[in-house]
Amino acid sequence: MNALTGLLGALTAEPTDEAGRPPVVRLAKVSKRFGATTALDDVSLSIQRGEVLGLIGRSGAGKSTLIRCLNGLERPDGGEVEVDGRSIVGLGERELQPLRRRIGMIFQHFNLLSAKTVADNIALPLKIEGQGRAARRGRVAELLDLIGLADKANAYPAQLSGGQKQRVGIARALAARPALLLSDEATSALDPETTDSILALLKDINRALGLTILLITHEMGVVRAIADRVAVLDEGRIVEQGPVWRVFATPRAATTRSLLRAFQPTLPEALAARLAPGRGARSVVKVVVVGEQAREPLLAELALTIGARASLLHGGVDEVQGRAVGALFLELDGRNETSFAAAVDFLRQRVSEVETLGHVVDDA
């Protein structure tokens, strides 16, 4: 393992808040079963203050159950759930109610009350909190400005577009100044453009208010757009977690790889079909570059230092969290074992990951 992978390892370890404050959310060994099916299996997870954590998984992976364990809508069978430093396992409905007022939640289908106007929907958490009409009105006006729907205060949800409805949902979730925002597939029912505008709004709110956000999604694009860290849930277990750029660059779990497929360059099919294991005249090597690595004249240096001539078959470099993250497929002459090994060693020192995929067999 080289120095960089060591660094990566350190970054993926349990993060700590610089100020030493407790995480906003801490789950330890949480499990939940529904009859014979295991929804959550030994899940441990922390969310730091001000962080946006993306929780991704396929449908049925347990995402919804996990998010509902945080506000007590679901009760775990075992394990510890702490929100804002307070354990919520074993609390009764009455004790959970004031706690839930500190947690905002937005939903895939918005869940706005159809019989209430936009303003009354946004005011509901404040009404529940017991605020008077005048105080509510002021806060609602603030929130309407924040979401850019001041002119829709007296409209009913049925008169709004999907994106507008979700904006109202966000305003309602923020009304009682929560410490944590839960987003349950909040953009899954929206078209791509609206999704982008909603994600941008959430990111703005995260930056401006320092609000901690947990968003669950089945789309890596959502995670990439706004999350700082990502946790991958598969069959009730967290199979991978780390900074988004790290997971995008070097996904480890099979589930993560398959969820990322659309975002990563893959070997063109025509070549992949002719790929055989072992070395050959046309050996194929995949290298993963992150950050500054992507800028270096890798192939020129390889030729100058080792004397190996590599050609670029395919690849791409993308930007994730402001870092370059890319995968390149190189073709090298692998007939000489020593020189091939030297070339691979050289690459290993310069990039994040090197994988020898095999060699291309020519059509005979």
Place this chain on the structure above:
Amino acid sequence: MSSTMLELLWPSLLETAIMTVAAGSVSLALGLPIGLLLVATDRGGIWERVLLNRLVGAVVNAGRSIPFIILLVAVIPLTRLIVGTSIGVAAAIVPLSIAAIPYYARIAELSFREVDPGLIEAARAMGGNRWTIVSEVLVPEALPGLAAGFTVTLVTLIGASAMAGAVGSGGLGDLAIRYGYQRFETDVMIVVVVVLIALVCALQWVGDKTAMRLDKSGRFRAER
């Protein structure tokens, strides 16, 4: 229309209106909470009490299954206890109410069940208690359905009040039976039937308008 016909018709119409409105009000006041109770106490409801749910459900079913004409006679002792007599408008209100309460309870239950569970979840996630869920979510969201169901109940009550005429309750039904049927004055019967049709049509029209006005979701409008 002769003046004698009008003299007969007007008090009868008034009696029918009194019976319908009185029994309707009772069914609204008692049937609506029972409908709410049936939804709340059901499995997965906001106040899960399955045994109570089954019990109330059975009582409601029993009330719904007794033919009205039998109920009319069967509750006479109770009617005497409450009203002091078993004949007349006031006396008819008792069996009419008893029949209408479980009827409206089931209709109200259906309306409450139509409320999107996601809205209840949202209210819970906001930290709302049961009262919040009832007053801010269930009742306002179910209101158009509750209004439409109440119209159905009132129309049914007009029909039932005519049946109550068989035991001398007064009202349009009583008039039709005494003059139209027993005295073979077919013209009276026809006039009564026409008045009943007009009454039901007017009531339905008002009910539809009310439900539509209460509906902000666009659901009722779309269905029509």
